[in-house]
Amino acid sequence: MSTTDAGVPAITLTEAELGRHIAHAPTRGLLAGPGLPAETDLLTFSPLRAHGLRTLGDATDGPFHLAEELRDRLVIGELLNPGGMERESILLDGDTGELTTAYLAGPGAPRPFAPSLATLLRFAAVTEELAGLRGRFASLAGTYGPRTVTEASRRLLALFAKGTDGRVPPYWKAAALIRPLALVAGPGTTSGLTLDVPARLLDQEFGHGRVARFEEVDFPATLTHEPTRRFLRETGLPEEAAVLHADTDAPLPTLTEYFSAEHCDDHLLDALPAHAGHLIRLGHLAEDDSLVVDGRTGAVLTLSGPGATLHPLNTDVSTLAFTLWLLHHERTIDGHLSNELSTQAYDHLAAAMIHTLTAVDPAATLPDTAWHYWTQLLQDGAGGEL
CATH class of the missing domain: 3.40.1580 (SMI1/KNR4-like)
Incomplete structure (x- = not known):
């Protein structure tokens, strides 16, 4: 394994390291060529650097009963959940290139994350474009209010829908519905x-x-x-x-x-x-x-x-008014999408909410803030709807 410094350090694997673990040709080409960034705003591939390619069976070290089809999934990264939330691991299917997520502590059924590594990196990149109001979101810079929120969410959902046959995975759907809400007030x-x-x-x-x-x-x-x-x-x-x-x-x-x-x-x-x-x-x-x-x-x-x-x-x-608005508005987001997130991936929704709150108001991240009510409220609700 090697890393290169070209703007963002990239994690690459040799053909020997890829070995029999990854048969999917586009995935092999990406990992042996351009590689993966060690970290983005949303996720990290540092476990790949620290441990190399390892299966979910090896990573959990056998204490959990894993379905046979999960044992050979490769643990390549983690979601950078905020506020001390448990990190969920990113799993790669070496045969199909598909990515899912699961918690290593008592892994259950994996949740869809992206159809390929290339698509995952694109998802992360366009989400960062939204955060910086650049690239495909540059035209929204300096504009605020409900209309701006609606347009930003529409663009992000459309970008996520490309390459997924319109079936946007819950994590990215939560990002598209929640993160643009930071633009409601200037x-x-x-x-x-x-x-x-x-x-x-x-x-x-x-x-x-x-x-x-x-x-x-x-x-x-x-x-x-x-x-x-x-x-x-x-x-x-x-x-x-x-x-x-x-x-x-x-x-x-x-x-x-x-x-x-x-x-x-x-x-x-x-x-x-x-x-x-x-x-x-x-x-x-x-x-x-x-x-x-x-x-x-x-x-x-x-x-x-x-x-x-x-x-x-x-x-x-x-920012108190914004927080109260955000917590209330989360309940009024399109019913079908909201219900799907609440039942399948509320922790993803809660993480997006905390990201959005701290982007607008950093009170929870100040050095002397040992405990923060809103963060704790959302973490406590990560097992179900608020």
């Missing part, structure tokens, strides 16, 4: 926040009258971050969304005010963060975690009870 050049959320986006998604907009009398004096105040006045937040329940029945309280009203125990109140008077409670999440915004910076955090640690949730209220 950079916050006007709002002073991370995103400029389109004016009617939340109303269109959650329904007229179901988005709470606040007035100046609703804000405590310690909410001094003007872009946050303006966003809550003009754009607002959904009253009920995914796991969020917004506080709309009374003026927004600081954490000190809220827990003073809810708890008479001085010990519990003493356990509040030192700057609790600057943390404004916007509502609560499903597990009764308080959703708060720092009135000085606009950062959005969670707090579980008065004595718990604050955890970063979103960079600001604009």
Whole structure:
């Protein structure tokens, strides 16, 4: 095995290494010639460099009962799942060149991934073009909103459909449906926040009258971050969304005010963060975690009870609104496609959701973020629908 440095390091195999493992001529030609990139944005072939060609039977070392037709599948790579999710292995059928995926820990039925290595590399390349708004997506650069999302998704699905007889594998279908959603809101050049959320986006998604907009009398004096105040006045937040329940029945309280009203125990109140008077409670999440915004910076955090640690949730209220929109919109994607993904490959859908969230709002990836609510929510849902 050798690697070459021509822009992206390539992993190649000699004819002797290919040996009897791979009979499919186009696959042999690609592996012996141009080779495979060690890593793309979505997947890595580094296991091939580390271990050479090995069968699924060898990789699992015999502790699992494998169907006979799976034992000789070759383990050549892994999906780069985000947020600490278990990595799924990429398997190659040496006779047909077809690619599937399966988890090495207790592998079940393999899932279709691509009809060939050449097609797989094309799928990965066009997905990266979307992320960078270049190549076949360059004309969308600088445009945002639902129409841009629809067009980007249409283009990506069409590119994936080529070479698959229109049967796009679930992993790539999830990518085409979810990743373009990052284009629904543009950079916050006007709002002073991370995103400029389109004016009617939340109303269109959650329904007229179901988005709470606040007035100046609703804000405590310690909410001094003007872009946050303006966003809550003009754009607002959904009253009920995914796991969020917004506080709309009374003026927004600081954490000190809220827990003073809810708890008479001085010990519990003493356990509040030192700057609790600057943390404004916007509502609560499903597990009764308080959703708060720092009135000085606009950062959005969670707090579980008065004595718990604050955890970063979103960079600001604009990315909070995007997250709530994304979680809700995932449920409204075309029913046939959504049901197929939910039942066959929800982990692929969850990975695409986490990729999209972190691309728009890197709060989950900051060095001091040991635990992140949205990431955990999606990981927990990877066994079924949210």
